[in-house]
Amino acid sequence: MTNKPKVLTHVPIEDDLMESICEVAEVDQLIITAPRSELLVALKDVDGILLTPRVRADTEFFDAAPKLKVISTTSVGYDPFDIPEATKHGVVVCNTPGVLTAAVANLTIASIFSLALRLFEYEPYVRSGGWSKREKAPPLGTDIQGKILGVIGFGRIGQEVTQRMQALGMRTLWHDVFDVPHSSAPESEYRSLNELLADADFVSLHTNLDASSRHMIGEAELNLMKPTAYLINTARGPLVDQVALTKALQSNQIAGAALDVLEKEPPVEDDPIFTLPNIICFPHIGTATKETRRAMRELAVKNLIAVITGKKPLASVNPEVLG
Secondary structure, eight states, X not given: OOOSOEEEEOSOOOHHXXXXXXXXXXXXXXXXXXXXXHHHHHGGGOSEEEEOTTSOBSHHHHHXXXXXXXXXXXXXXXXXXXXXXXXXXXXXXXXXXXXXXXXHHHHHHHHHHHHHHTHHHHHHHHHTTTTTTTOOOOOOOOOOTTOEEEEEOOSHHHHHHHHHHHHTTOEEEEEOSSSSXXXXXOOOEEOOHHHHHHHOSEEEEOOOOSTXXXXXXXXXXXXXXXXXXXXXXXXXXXXXXXXXXXXXXXXXXXXEEEESOOSSSSOOTTOGGGGOTTEXXXXXXXXXXXXXXXXXXXXXXXXXXXXXXXXXXXXXXXGGGGO
């Protein structure tokens, strides 16, 4: 018989991280592909769970876990978790901000350059033999120097992208639910959402997903953008109305888009957006480096251990639960 708290791991982690949990808790493991019914049964007597946002934490989830004190996710995003319901049940939700800032900023900047320089048109032109056969080359790209970058969501990642692109010669604008940035934020010009969309040559999304931000970029917003402008989304797929974006790209309402996230993931195979020549898509790889994913798992484990041992976690979404 043990007095240790009980933890369920529902995501693969390295042996050394598992050992650190085992030092303070009794651990059960459930494979990430296990059906939800198995998860709900496994929750009945656990104090903490380590998982990913693939899991929907709703009323059913919390009702199945009467002893639960902490959900620790190996991600910065937590939109599949019902935070008010978690708070109601006294469950603190922890995530992993900060450790992925550089990786997502890197992909955002790579996407901006790929769109501006038309890299994904020139590369297959060479690979298919077009250059060798002296076929007509793709259209010329555009410089980013002097262009306007509009950043929607001026948190860690939005600020990192802003600072880097300013160093590369771009003028930057920002928009967020607040209109006064943190004192450490880089100097940039605030705009309302509509003003930013109308002025920017590149619009990059870096905001959280919630009820107020879902489809924040829809038909009306896309109509405000310049026909020469590009949209980049490395944040959350449902921030953008994908049907409206597809129509805007088909009609050349905007010049193009780069998406690391989609409304439905994984997408249906015949989604029309993949047939368009003015879009590049990636399979949600914003954090897909060995170093970043390891750092996310480390932080998630530290958060989990902190809560079940009565300490303050490094990152929590609803810290009011901790009193």
